[in-house]
Amino acid sequence: MKKIAxxxxxxxxxxxxxxxxxxxxxxxxRRGPDRLFMPKGNFSAGVQFFYADLSxxxxxxxxxxxxxxxxxxxxxxxxFFDYTYKAxxxxxxxxxYSSATGGVSNADFSMLSDDLAVSLNDIHADSRTxxxxxxxxxxxxxxxxxxxxxxxxVSLGYSYTRTSFSYNEDSLDSYAAASRVKIAxxxxxxxxxxxxxxTHVAIGIGGATYNHIDYYKNGEVVGTRDFSKVRFxxxxxxxxxxxxxxx
Numbered sequence: 001m002k003k004i005a006x007x008x009x010x011x012x013x014x015x016x017x018x019x020x021x022x023x024x025x026x027x028x029x030r031r032g033p034d035r036l037f038m039p040k041g042n043f044s045a046g047v048q049f050f051y052a053d054l055s056x057x058x059x060x061x062x063x064x065x066x067x068x069x070x071x072x073x074x075x076x077x078x079x080f081f082d083y084t085y086k087a088x089x090x091x092x093x094x095x096x097y098s099s100a101t102g103g104v105s106n107a108d109f110s111m112l113s114d115d116l117a118v119s120l121n122d123i124h125a126d127s128r129t130x131x132x133x134x135x136x137x138x139x140x141x142x143x144x145x146x147x148x149x150x151x152x153x154v155s156l157g158y159s160y161t162r163t164s165f166s167y168n169e170d171s172l173d174s175y176a177a178a179s180r181v182k183i184a185x186x187x188x189x190x191x192x193x194x195x196x197x198x199t200h201v202a203i204g205i206g207g208a209t210y211n212h213i214d215y216y217k218n219g220e221v222v223g224t225r226d227f228s229k230v231r232f233x234x235x236x237x238x239x240x241x242x243x244x245x246x247x
Contacts, residue, residue: 037141037149038084045081046244048094048202050074052237054102072102078240088139094155096131124166133157133182139190146192153186153202174217182209186238196246204238206231 054072075098082092103124135155142148159182164175188202208230215223 035141035146036087037139037146038088038090040084040087042084042090042246043081044084044090044198044244044246046079046242048076048078048080048240048242050076050240072100074098074100074237076240078242080242082135082137090137090139092135092137094133094135094157096129096133096157096159098127098129098131100127100129101125125163126166127161127163129159129161131157131159148192149190151188151190151200151202153184153188155182155184155186157182157184173219174215174222176213176215178211178213180209180211183207185232186240190244198244198246200242200244202240202242204235206233206235 052074054074076096077098078094078096080092080094082090084090101124133155134157135153137151137153139149139151142150159180161178161180162175163178165172184204184207186202186204188200190198190200192198208228210228211226213225214221215225
């Protein structure tokens with residue numbers, strides 16, 4: 001009788017071990033938000049960057065412009081840091097500096113008709129933006145080792161932009177100053193290169209903005225404009241590549 005009880009106890013213990021192992025495997029094989037990708041208490045800091053060089057020869061839609069010679073550059077640098085307050089959930093702060101320059105050396109806008117023709121030459125614009133934002137990020141792992149994952153940023157930010165113009169290499173005494181409050185959504189992909197270093201890419205898909213613009217001439221405000229908009233679409237000019245260090 002004791003032997004039978006001993007055997008039954010051993011069998012029950014073995015079954016319980018197998019069940020526990022199966023449960024642990026089922027947890028480790030989960031996909032999506034149930035898998036741990038970013039542990040609670042993680043602190044990360046890094047930088048995002050973006051650069052684009054644009055030219056009139058890169059777009060087929062500019063065939064309407066005859067004898068077009070236009071180009072532009074865009075650059076963005078964004079240091080950031082965040083803290084994971086809960087598994088796969090973090091909050092952070094990000095500062096952003098952006099610059100954009102563009103110019104039209106020569107263009108004849110004819111709309112394929114001689115009745116509507118406008119000529120432009122030697123016009124240049126220069127824009128500088130400073131932005132600060134707070135964001136919330138949600139992660140989801142894609143692989144068993146939690147090396148690759150996706151995330152979604154929802155951010156609230158304020159930015160100030162000043163845009164000045166020049167004509168025939170002479171600076172004009174007018175410029176525009178724009179203030180913007182924006183709620184934006186940026187999904188992205190993150191890859192851990194090592195346990196403490198990761199790289200990521202994100203793209204903007206729109207959001208809601210409120211804009212206030214003052215137009216200055218000779219140091220005085222000559223016009224203002226207030227408007228808001230809500231738009232959701234892929235923005236190829238709102239792509240950022242990032243590098244993060246985790247502790």
